[in-house]
Amino acid sequence: MGLENVKHVVLVLSGKGGVGKSSVTLQLALSLSQQGHNVGILDIDLTGPSIPRLLNLEDKKVRQAPGGWLPVPVHSAIDPGQASAPSGSPSNGASQSSARGSLHALSLAFLLPSRDSAVIWRGPKKTAMIRQFVSDVLWPPNTEYLLIDTPPGTSDEHIAIVEELHKLATAMPTIQNGQPHLNISTPAPSLAGAVVVTTPQAISTSDVRKELNFCVKTQVSVLGVIENMSGYMCPCCGEISNIFSKGGGEIMAQECGVPYLGSVPIDTTFGELVEGVKQAQRTAVDSENSIPVAATELVERYKDCGLCKIFNEYTSKLVSQIGS
Ligand SMILES: Nc1ncnc2c1ncn2[C@@H]1O[C@H](COP(=O)(O)OP(=O)(O)OP(=O)(O)O)[C@@H](O)[C@H]1O
Numbered sequence: 001m002g003l004e005n006v007k008h009v010v011l012v013l014s015g016k017g018g019v020g021k022s023s024v025t026l027q028l029a030l031s032l033s034q035q036g037h038n039v040g041i042l043d044i045d046l047t048g049p050s051i052p053r054l055l056n057l058e059d060k061k062v063r064q065a066p067g068g069w070l071p072v073p074v075h076s077a078i079d080p081g082q083a084s085a086p087s088g089s090p091s092n093g094a095s096q097s098s099a100r101g102s103l104h105a106l107s108l109a110f111l112l113p114s115r116d117s118a119v120i121w122r123g124p125k126k127t128a129m130i131r132q133f134v135s136d137v138l139w140p141p142n143t144e145y146l147l148i149d150t151p152p153g154t155s156d157e158h159i160a161i162v163e164e165l166h167k168l169a170t171a172m173p174t175i176q177n178g179q180p181h182l183n184i185s186t187p188a189p190s191l192a193g194a195v196v197v198t199t200p201q202a203i204s205t206s207d208v209r210k211e212l213n214f215c216v217k218t219q220v221s222v223l224g225v226i227e228n229m230s231g232y233m234c235p236c237c238g239e240i241s242n243i244f245s246k247g248g249g250e251i252m253a254q255e256c257g258v259p260y261l262g263s264v265p266i267d268t269t270f271g272e273l274v275e276g277v278k279q280a281q282r283t284a285v286d287s288e289n290s291i292p293v294a295a296t297e298l299v300e301r302y303k304d305c306g307l308c309k310i311f312n313e314y315t316s317k318l319v320s321q322i323g324s
Pocket of ligand 1: 016017019020021023024043050150152201244264266268270271274285
């Protein structure tokens with residue numbers, strides 16, 4: 001069985017490419033971590049993985065441990081005691097930061113020889129890879145939320161991941177000494193549901209409706225729709241201009257009878273956060289955990305991004321919806 005250490009699994013889906021699914025996954029993860037939760041990101045976009053790039057971790061490789069693959073650490077947890085430690089105390093940077101949970105990530109990109117390696121796989125190979133991602137990854141103990149970033153559409157990767165997660169949830173008891181035995185030391189994670197990302201335009205919402213149908217057919221509950229790139233927030237005055245129109249995601253959610261989480265404007269500070277890191281900062285390595293400084297500091301720098309407050313609100317809603 002896999003995912004023993006994971007409590008809740010959330011899929012991030014969209015019908016169209018480029019609508020900001022990976023960006024939403026990343027921001028949900030950063031925001032959950034800021035709220036003190038231990039988080040994992042599993043990137044199952046096998047042919048176009050974006051998570052390593054967004055995390056500034058493109059050159060990292062997965063390590064193999066006796067029981068499976070170890071996901072790449074992005075930042076470690078800081079407990080409330082450490083966070084409030086007086087300045088001048090022995091420091092790993094914790095005294096300047098508030099409490100937070102850990103963040104780890106896994107992507108096929110961390111297993112490929114180079115960042116330009118093309119993945120040209122037919123369905124069965126993709127399905128086998130997804131199965132391995134579910135069964136052979138050693139997520140750290142107490143991983144509360146595993147966010148799964150998916151490719152656009154409803155293809156092999158989606159069918160495979162949902163099948164595997166349903167299999168875990170309905171794991172049959174084994175027979176031991178002639179009696180049915182349920183191994184309660186390896187509890188199954190709950191498939192909490194899906195966050196569905198769209199942009200406001202009809203060209204995106206019409207494809208996202210298919211994604212919602214996929215959820216119905218595969219019995220995945222929809223936690224909420226996010227309308228991304230919903231207007232542009234002026235960095236000077238904060239005023240929002242509706243470049244790609246507005247409200248299409250909310251109307252679609254109403255018509256399909258699923259919850260609407262809210263909208264996310266286009267914000268240039270987010271682009272600067274993930275794209276604007278200079279090469280020197282990308283390659284500078286934090287000696288303590290051998291992760292690029294740009295990645296370990298991402299959660300702190302995200303606090304200055306205009307979208308941080310919005311995502312904090314949406315993750316709080318999700319956390320209370322998912323429950324314990
Ligand atoms: N709200 C936003 N404000 C500013 N930039 C954004 C926003 N959302 C996404 N972007 C930018 O848009 C681009 C596409 O986003 P992203 O890679 O998350 O899309 P995707 O839906 O995951 O794409 P794919 O088709 O690869 O699955 C990225 O450069 C990202 O930084």
